[in-house]
Amino acid sequence: MPKMKTHKGASKRFKVRNSGSISRRRTPRDHNLTKKSSKRKRHMRKSGTVSNADIGRVRRMLAIG
16 A cells, blocks of 8 residues: 655645644635734634544645554
8 A cells, every 4th residue: 555645735734733733824814804803813813723523634634643
């Protein structure tokens, strides 16, 4: 059986933390920022974590485990 390849799009979007959880970027941060409040934009600066429902899918794309 050949080795699993890493999904390159996923490797650019997700990072594995030391604890094993996977971090991701907040979503609506790209455009139309004038209509979003400062508080909303400030909260989107922080990274989030991948939910438990999606973590298996993301791990498979990153070829972890």
